Amino acid sequence: MAFYSCSYTYIDGRVCEKKCYRKEGCHIHWKRRTRIPCGECGTPTASSYGMCTKHAGKYYSKANYDKNKLQDKKRDQASRVIQKYV
Known part of the structure; x- marks a missing residue:
């Protein structure tokens, strides 16, 4: 069985190097x-x-904006369907 060295790099740049x-x-x-x-x-x-x-x-904001826009679009479509049958 072979030993390896852990190559995980910490956020400060150090390498773990445990066996x-x-x-x-x-x-x-x-x-x-x-x-x-x-x-x-x-x-x-x-x-x-x-x-x-x-x-x-800026990427989080754009993703949140797109998600909210899609939800609004679905809500509008659902309300139109409900109004059509009422």
Whole structure:
């Protein structure tokens, strides 16, 4: 059985390097999502937007706006259907 070294990188740049049996990482980090650098500042992040919390605000706002717009559209369609049968 081979030993591996955990390659998980902490947010401050340190590498875990604990000895482990899994290629994916040690018993603490083997299920962690991989972090990619922020598109603006390069800080490691696991955000689905690819930006750190400091820079992801505009993407959160746009997603929330689109979600609310879709809900309003569905609500208007439902009210038209109800008015049609009343």
